[in-house]
Each structure stands twice: as C-alpha cells, then as structure tokens.
Amino acid sequence: MRLLGAIFLLFCGFYLLTMSGHTYSADEETMLAVTRSLIERGDVAVLVEDGAPVAALRPGRNEQPYSPYGLLPSLLAIPFHRLGELIAPIGRSADFATRFTVTMLNSFVTAATCAVLARWAWQLGASTLWAAILALLYGLATFAWPYARTFFSEPLAGLLILIAAERAYAAWRYLRPPARWTSFLISGLAAGFLLTTRIAAGVVLPIISGYVLWEAWRRSLDETSALQFTGSARRIRCVVNTAGALTLWIIGTIPGLLLFMWYNLARFDTPLASGYASEAYTFTTPLQEGLIGLLFSSGKSVFLFAPPILLALPGGIALWRRGERTVVLFMLGLFGSHVVLYACWGQWPGGGVWGPRFLLPVVAPLVVLGAGVFLREALQPAVTYRRVALAVLTGLLGFAGNLGGVLLNFDTYVVLYPAEEQFYQPAASPLVGHWRLLVERWQRYGAAPPVCHLGDGLYATEATDGAIFPRRTGAHGIVNCTTVEGARLRFILDDRRPHSAPTSGVRFRLNGYDLGRQPQGQRRVYNILIEPGHVRLEIIARPWNPLTAGFSDRNDPLGPIIVSFQGVTIGETTLNVVDTAIAPLPKHPLPRWAWYYDPPNQHLVDHWAWYLPRSELTDLAAQRLAMLVVCLGVGSVTGGLVLIVGAFRQQPTRVA
Secondary structure, eight states, rough: OOOHHHHHHHHHHHHHHHOOOSSHHHHHHHHHHHHHHHHEEEBBBBBOOTOOOEEEEEEEEOOOOOOOOOOHHHHTTTHEEEEEEEEOHHHHHHHHHHHHHHHHHHHHHHHHHHHHHHHHHHEEEEEEHHHHHHHHHHHSSHHHHHHSSSSSHHHHHHHHHHHHHHHHHHHGGGGSHHHHHHHHHHHHHHTTTTTTGGGGGGGGHHHHHHHHHHHHHHHHEEEEEEOOOOOOHHHHHHHHHHHHHHHHHHHHHHHHHHHHHHHHHHSSSSSOOSSGGGGGGOSSHHHHHHHHHHHTTTTHHHHHHGGGGGGHHHHHHHHHHTHHHHHHHHHHHHHHHHHHHSSTTTTTTSSSSOGGGGGGGGGGHHHHHGGGGGGGGGOOOOHHHHHHHHHHHHHHOOOOOOOOHHSSHHHHHHSSSSSHHHHEGGGGGGGHHHHHHHHHHHHHHOOOEEEEEEEEBOOOOOOOOSSSSEEESSSSEEEEEEEEEEEEEEEEEEOOTTTOOOOOOOEEEETTEEEEEEOOSSEEEEEEEEEEEEEEEEEEEEEOOOTTTSSSSSOOBBBEEEEEEEEEEEEEEEEEEEEEEEEOOOOOOOHHHHHTTTTTTTOSSSSHHHHHSSOOOOOOHHHHHHHHHHHHHHHHHHHHHHHHHHHSSSSOOOOO
C-alpha cells in the first residue's frame, strides 16, 4: 500500500531532520558500549573508559561486566555505527560521529511504527485519510517524537508489540491459508524478539498468544459452521485449526528466543539468567500510588504526554458496538499489562526522562483504537465536525507539549527541579517548565543592543554569589557584542598558571583580524574599541590541564581567567553582558555526556545543527554528517510526499 510507504518516508525524514545526535541516559550509553564491543572485539562484555556513564552492569562470565539490557538495539545499531566510522574514523571525532549516527536508529523505528499503526487503523475501518491522520497524531502529538531522538529501547519494543498484535489481528483477513500462516509467523517473530529488546515487554506475550488462541478458536467455529460441519468433526476441525495457528505463532518466536538464550549464555553461562533477578525485589510501590502517577500526575501522566490516546475511549466504544469486542479487549490488555507492571515498580517514573517512558511501547495500540471514531460508515456530516475538533484539539495539545521536550534537552530540566515538584505540581510539570526555561534562554539570546553575549568556549562562572564572573576560557573563547554607535570594552584577564603548565601565548582576534600576542603569565587590564554593529571578540590561548599539571583534580583544558568584563558605548551607555556561554566539549566521557544538558551550558536548542559546529569534528567531517542528515531527511520527505499524493488518488481495496 502506497500510504504506508509514504507515512514511513515522511516520518523518517521529519525525525532525521529534528534529531539531536546524542544520548540522554546512561542506559543508552550502556547499549552503545555493547555495540562497540561487538564491533571491536566480537564480544558482549562491556569494556569502557574509566568514568564512562554506563549503568547497572552485572558481573558475569570470566568476571567481566555485562549489560542487563536487551541485545537487539545494540545489534541493529551496528550498521549505523559503521556509517559514523566512515565519516570520522579515529579519536574523539569517531566517538562523536558514531554516537551521532547510532541515534538515527529510532528515527527509522518510530517511522515504521507510524506506518503499521495506519495500516491497522485502516483495517479496523477508518478511511485512508483518517488512518494517515492517526499516524500523524501518534508521531507528532505523543512522546513518541522525543523518544525517536534517543537510543532508548522503548521505541523498538513498541514497534515489535504493534507488529505482533497487528499481524495476529490481520491473519484472519486472509482467505487463503498460506498468507494467513505467514501472518502468524510474522506475529510470532516480532513477539519473540521482544525479550531481546526489553525483557519487561515480555509481559505482553501471554496476552498476544492468548489473543491468537481465542481468535483462532472463534474463527474456526464460524468457518466450520459455514461449511456445515457438525458434532465431533466440527470440534476436531476447530482444535486442529486452533492448534495450527498457535503452533505457527510459537514457531515464529523461535529466532528471538534462541537469540535471547544465546545472549544469556554469553553473559552468565546459563540460558535463562538475564541479569534482572535482583529487580524482582524492587516492586515496592503501592499499586494505587503508581497508577495515579502514571495516569494522572501532572509530570508523568500518559494522558498529558500523549493526548491522542483520549480518542481510544470513544473509538473503543464505536468498535465495541460494531462487533470488534475482542480486539478492543486485546488492545486494552496490552496497555493495562504495562500500566500495572510499572505502577508496582519502585522506579515507576522511569528516571530523569521525558514523560512516562515505560508506557511508550503500548501507546500506539491505544491510538489505533481511535480508528473507531472515524469509521467510514459513521462519518456523517452531523458528527464529523465534532470528531474532527476532538482530533485537532488532542493533536495541538500533544504537539505543543512534546515540542518543548524536543527543543530543550529534558535532562536539563530534570537536573534543575526536584522530582516531586515535577510530578505533582502542575506549574512545575516539564510540559510547562520546559517552555518557561526555553523562553528564558531565548530572551537572553535576543537581548537588545547594546549588549555583549558570552559565547562558545567559556566555562561556567566560578562565583558563588550569582555573578557571571570570574570564569575561565578554554583554548578559544568568544564574546559577541552588538552596538549601534560603537563602544569601548574593558576587561581583566588573569593568565597566571603553574610552572608545570605550558605558556599560554594568549592573543585576541577581532572580527577575524588578529590583534597579535598579548603579555602572558600575569593579570592585566585590556581596553579595546569596537565599531558599530556586530563584533566578535576571540580570546585564543594554549590551554593547560590542572589534573595533568598536578595542580588540582579539575580535568579540563583551561585558558586564562576573565576576571571582569564591561563595556560602555560612545554615548556612555553601559553594555548589558548576558550569559549565553557554552563550555568546550569535554574530552573525558562523563562530563562529555553531561555537556549536552549541564544547566550552565546555555544551549539555544537541542538539535544536531547546533552541536555540530561545537564538536571537535573537522570541517569536512561535520559537513559530511550534516549532508548525510539533510540528504536523507529531505529525500525521505520528498519521496513520502510523492507517494502520499498517489495514495490519495487511488481508492485502496484491501489491506492485510
């Protein structure tokens, strides 16, 4: 069906163009470490630099540390990692480039989820247009969008659950057995790989297998009745058909189960140990508390972070009345299994993340239920406007709320505000707080002249009283000043450093013009006249590292200290000095990972195009990465638009 290809390409392009290019959690870093171990050593043991932000490693075979997380995301990331190696093959550049390309994986995964969702909505009776709109609501108005920018395992688990469920439903739309058998096998295949993606997602396996069993028995009764089977012949035929369907489904799960057992053997010398045995003792949250948090709290409610699932209530009622009762119960069972499981877990909020992360794998089935709102036979003009208004309202609310989680690194907000405030105080909810923090940053960048903006290459202030000075530069610190009439800048640099540190060779560059080397190794006042308009002042120095110099435990390449910085225009107006500084990208793993969200770094937006110029990539490598994203993104969107025009020009006759 063209529509499915169009939806996949459109969302692929959109997600790639809006990706961030970095990880957000130690969980992601751990799965990335497994990918690198597989590539570099052909082993699943996690060997990383000291201080690397990996999480929850377990001791296993040969006393080596192993990840407890699923293997499938790490395996699927291998070609993306290889792509990054082609762009930047060695050193820190390779670390940046490969991490960048690995985070592209979930763009493809989430786009595929949108396509499968549209397919199932069409099968349930929604028009082609409304099936596409439901996919848009899921892809743009739920927290699926922020997570498409990460390397978390939830998007992949969500895709597998949706494929397994949709194929189990679609199997009975085929009249000929070979196609039906294939559908059962695909459903089982997707279900089997759940355990190697996210072991907790295995809670849906009894529900999916139970649905296959029930539907097979029910459909067999209908078919044998139509063929006029009676008595024992009918029962035997029903048992054979039911057993055959379930057997095919189980056969489909075998590849995933074999991979699951092999991974356990490779880590812990037993096929059943997954590394999660200790988690059985962490289900300590009262069910009521977890349910309130996941469903109704201001900071984690799935209804607030995914408003389109509100369509599931009227949609489910419409499908129920239409006779699709089993599928309604099936989807509610998928959703309820995850809600109950995680409501009892001690870490039900999911850590410092965006929204109810653990529920993401089962949001899509609820959005599919919204197809009942837009059944083809129910779209009379009298009710269409109300239903359209409901879809538009949930879409706008979801898009606006989750856009905040895309524009600003959600870890920044998590660091700044206590969890209890975020969860239970509406004004502190990330859905509100992200926009408040974004507006504050944008106002700083948009401060009217005369103004000087502290820019790239400047570390956070070392003052304890809230002042923005003193602070250190790195190897290359930038201050951007804008005036209407020109100004005189007056600043003090302290360039003193230990004898074991190299000399700085400090010099200034003004709008690209080199002012030459300055006196070094002392505290000195500088006065510089600047012209009207925009002026870029660069402070360039040979850095030194306090740790390697034996001076302190600070592990950063440092330039001179800016003790103070002032400016006065020709008309005697004082320049406003605004803190929009961004520290150099660290070389060491933990601060390097934290650089993206550390509150002192005034990142204007959490987007790959913002980070690329601030990385250590060469100009050529940065251009290659940018061209890769732009070409793939624009090409996918263009291809999707071409296909979607063709899809709506023809009337589909069958989707299965």
